[in-house]
Amino acid sequence: MNTAAWLAYGSRHLPWRRRPVAAAVRTVACWSAVTRLQARGHLLWAAQLIAEAQRAAQGVLDDPDRSFATVPETLDITLPPQVRDAGPGPEQLTVALRQAHRDAGRLATAPPRIIRRTLRRLAADPTEAETTFDRVCNDVRGADLGTADLTHLYLGGLRWDAATQWPDAWRDRIRAASDPVDGIHQIRDHLHTASRWHGGTTRTPTPSLRSTVHLRAEITGSDRMRPSEPNTTIPTLGATPPPDVTPAPAAFAFWWTP
Template sequence: MSRDRSDDRLEDVLARAHGQLGIAVYDGLMGRGGPPELRDPDQVLGRLLAAAHRRTGDAVVGRLARRHGRGPVERAIEKGNAPAEGLLMRRSAPVRLKYREQALGCARRCWPLDAVQVTEIAVEAVRDLISSLEDEVLPDEMCDRLLRLSRDVGRVLALPQSAQLPSALVGYDYLDEVDDYLSTCAARLVAQARSSKQLLDSELLPYFGAPEVSWLGMLEVSQDLADDLDLAHREAMALSKAVAAVKEASTDFRGADLRSVELNGVDLEGIRWDASTNWPPEWEQRIWKASLATGAGHGELIVGAEPHDSTVPADI
């Protein structure tokens, strides 16, 4: 193995270790109420770990910058290390629970409409147009159908941009990770939808106002539009999966240790848990009373909106 390749592998390991340490330190701090004050010895330890992590990060970034002129984030992007669906579930359960309402709010903002359905309808409409053009037939209602398609695809362009939420330890804040995950998928979908709408509005629809029908020209543009809309549909599916992953990370707390979480003010409705989930002792009875079996088997429970008259059997 060459020296350069060996150095690259070492830098990758350092960057990955630095990232994992940052997540662990951040989740440990935020899961217990936020950055500590210098009083309790355990909190002092947390502050020292955070400081050590920052210094380690500075050293890693400096080393990479000297050799390659770029840091670990850029190198990760080049290698395609984008957030995967399962990574959110690996974050600390107390942090996921503490910020579940904000995370679910991010998901709702990124999914105000069913973009998968919008793009499916658009693809179907353009394929119908292609079929008609191949037969040199142009249905009377096709222009109106394409105008509705343009309007609906335009709604996709209104998906929100990144909220740029502030973080205590930049790059490791859980809500930053959620926002980056969703906004990256949304940005790709918006870009593809914009390209499709421009092609539709500027190149295909003008054919309907022309004095003579150019079958070949309309067919070529329609085929290009179908390809663009297929890509938009794939990006819509990716965003749909990202939204589902955020909801899953904000809902699934089976087997989680939540004893350190301050639950006052936290919306627990809809949370899935089981007998191996550890709640704060003062909340345990209330959680059992407010929960029902999901019917999914394996002792899975879901927290309801209101307490029940009887407690769910502990041996479920």
């Protein structure tokens, strides 16, 4: 390896050039399509919170007069057990987020050069992870989902192609609910469905924060996402709730809207 190659290699591995969050998400991308689909709602929730942290770091970079306090607050992220137990990668992502949270907490006492370097890294790492998150959560092209249980899962926004194998009972419904996009198919987002039903219960949605997939999530006891309006739509693709359901406490709930 010549001198230029060594310098290029070293620069990528300097602390402020590392992308541990993006690396962890690439590990999650190795999950099977069925596992990713089963954990999709929780993965999108995690992606949304990481995107909020990226916007907070970028906001301070763009406006130096803005308070640093929002950056460590948005990086205080705990992955739900549905993600932690699904496969390799979540532990790596947890470690990366904890380190980012610690780094952000030191901004108030750091010299200006370190502040800008840290903020650039805290903004660049989630940005790099975003593309992989999109593939992890939305791309099932060529996947064998023939044995997957799609009941209670939200399918809106999924990209699939002729090689994707769906369960026999779902194939026609999915085709009818999809539009051609750039030579592939994408399931329309306007279909409302609950991703989970706990013993015949439904949930209250929260304001949409994700502009592309429109994730709605409620985190019990958290001020970061709060319910704002009742749901009146009966799901049309996925689970159908039983009649006369009543809300029940749950740690996580997901709703999707156009």
